[in-house]
Amino acid sequence: MKRTACIGCGGLFPDIEGPVHRYMDSSPGCWAAYGVVLAREYSDSAYGSEHRITVDAYAAQHPGRPSPQSIKSVALHLASLCLVLEHGFSMARATAAIRTGASSVNPFVWLEPPARLGSLNVADVAPADTPAKHQYLVRAWASGVWAAWAEHHTVIYSWLPLLGAQQVTAADRPTAARQGSLASLGGG
Numbered sequence: 001m002k003r004t005a006c007i008g009c010g011g012l013f014p015d016i017e018g019p020v021h022r023y024m025d026s027s028p029g030c031w032a033a034y035g036v037v038l039a040r041e042y043s044d045s046a047y048g049s050e051h052r053i054t055v056d057a058y059a060a061q062h063p064g065r066p067s068p069q070s071i072k073s074v075a076l077h078l079a080s081l082c083l084v085l086e087h088g089f090s091m092a093r094a095t096a097a098i099r100t101g102a103s104s105v106n107p108f109v110w111l112e113p114p115a116r117l118g119s120l121n122v123a124d125v126a127p128a129d130t131p132a133k134h135q136y137l138v139r140a141w142a143s144g145v146w147a148a149w150a151e152h153h154t155v156i157y158s159w160l161p162l163l164g165a166q167q168v169t170a171a172d173r174p175t176a177a178r179q180g181s182l183a184s185l186g187g188g
Helices: 028-043 051-061 068-085 091-102 131-148 150-163 176-183
Strands: 003-005 012-014
Touching: 012 028, 028 051, 051 068, 051 091, 051 131, 068 091, 068 131, 068 150, 091 150
Parallel strands: none
Antiparallel strands: 003 012
């Protein structure tokens, strides 16, 4: 089967006809692969433990074009990645934080996406055949996506109090060594 690059993440996916998200730019093949991963996470709790950052990584890797919805979506998903990966928030606590941000007046701005949005994508996660592989690949994918947006981290940190994450301070931010270890998980 012919493969084509996804307009969002750049990954290679089957060249198929099909639906796509209305504001997250992707190829039909990429959107279908994401659907497979989500179905697995929803149907088996062992796979679903990393669901929050699966959604965050996909959304941040498919930012779309500037619009009020895409601006807020990318901002909240990147903030969630920050809270989970850098500050150790549980998935539930990160979800609560982005719900708070979603209900606020939109203070967010468009962040110009980086040229590369990480070296892993949903195609790397979809074939995982055990919960442990799935969890590892989702973490590596999410870490790589977060690292790819590094030029915007300062702006994202400034949004955290808007999500009810006031306890996150400059002292909580990772050291250069920790940022390097996150990047080594797939930050390409």
